[in-house]
Amino acid sequence: MTLYEAELVVGPRESVADGVLALTLRHPSGADLPAWRPGAHVDVVLGPGLERQYSLCGDPADRGTWRIAVLREADGRGGSAYVHGRLAPGDRVRVRGPRNHFALEPAPRYRFVAGGIGITPILPMLAAAEAAGAEWTLLYGGRTRASMAFVEELGRYGDRVRIAPQDETGLLDLDPVLAALPAGTLVYCCGPEPLLDAVQERCPPRLLRVERFRPREAEPGGNTEFEVVLDRSGRTLVVTPDVSVLDTVRAAGIEVLYSCTEGTCGTCETDVLEGVPEHRDSVLTEAERESGETMLICVSRCRGKRLVLDL
Known part of the structure; x- marks a missing residue:
């Protein structure tokens, strides 16, 4: 699938919480941007080797702008510091996407749980759930x-939203929210890893949808050597135990899209034509993993001796 990619213009910056900036992106010509659905994110190229993923948190009906929000992380890898300290209105940045591994599925009822900047993908989900009745x-x-970002914006939803700052209420009380879920309920959660773990402990996997900012810990186990056949390129490559599929393919001179290299962004998702992937990503759903139709080649490997990829 070919993704939209363009130089977009940075619009006004808005402080939506301590350490959180919201900003808009638009096409220089004023042309419409691609449509998106709640849960989508875009890749923002801030400079050489500095590419980050940000959830779209505006209105999907607004085709003229995309809105993102960026938390200033003191111990980050440079992306948030660049946005907060150097990215100014009128600047241009290369943006690619949108892609969506956290899509809002139709359901009669939802329980949303957000922690910190994890509110960003969930914000447009609330409006969509509201519009769907x-x-x-x-x-x-x-x-x-x-x-906590967008608290004022959330005020319009009344008592359906519970704001629970830790310094006022302690850790989130998840049990009343997740106990005895009515039939047809889906749970959407985004936030820090301890919150995701706590929600997963309380919620059946078939009802839960999560988005991670950090890769989940890989299960222990040694890597083995296997072959990767690149169907479109007509090449057969050997993936050694200490090298990823992505690095093996790139070393062979094959151009592929990638970004995080840790299995969290979905940029390198590749169709699998033959073979069984050993999934190690933090993006695909259990159903997507079981289907074996795609894999994230930056971290995932092969359960057998051979994979055929659409590359």
Whole structure:
């Protein structure tokens, strides 16, 4: 699949919480941007070797702009510092996407749980659930009320939204939200890993949809050597135990899209034509893993001796 990619213009910056900036992106000509659905994210190329993924948190009906929000991370890898310190209105950045591994599925009722900047993909989901007439609630936690983005914007939903800053209420009380879920309920959660783990402990996997900012820990096990056949390129490559499929393919001179190299962004997702992938990513759903139709070649490997990829 060919993704949209263009130089977009940075619009006004808005402080939506302590350490969180929201900004808009638009095409220089004013042309429409590609349509997107709640849960989608885009890749923003901030400079050489500095590419980050940000969830779209605006209105999908607004085809003229995309809105993202960026948390200033003191111990980050440079992306958030660049956005906060150097990216100014009128600047241009290369943006690719959107892609969506956290799509809002139709359901009669939802339970949304967000932690910190994890509110960004969920924000447009609330509007979509509201427009669809679904029954829903949101439990939203953060360190302090001042650090929690879009609190004022969420006020229009009344008591369906519970704002729970840790310094006021302690850790999120998940049990009342997730216990005895009514039939037809889906749970959507985005936030730090401890929150995702806590929600997973309380929620059946078939009802839960999560998005991670960090890769989940890989299960212990040694890597083995296997062959990768590149169907379109007519090449057969050997993937050694200490090298990823992505690095093997790139070393052979095959151009592929990639970004995070840790299995969280979905940029390198590749169709599998033959063979059984050993999934090690933090993106694909259990159903997608079981189908074996795609894999993230930056971290995932092969359960047998041979894979055939659409490359």
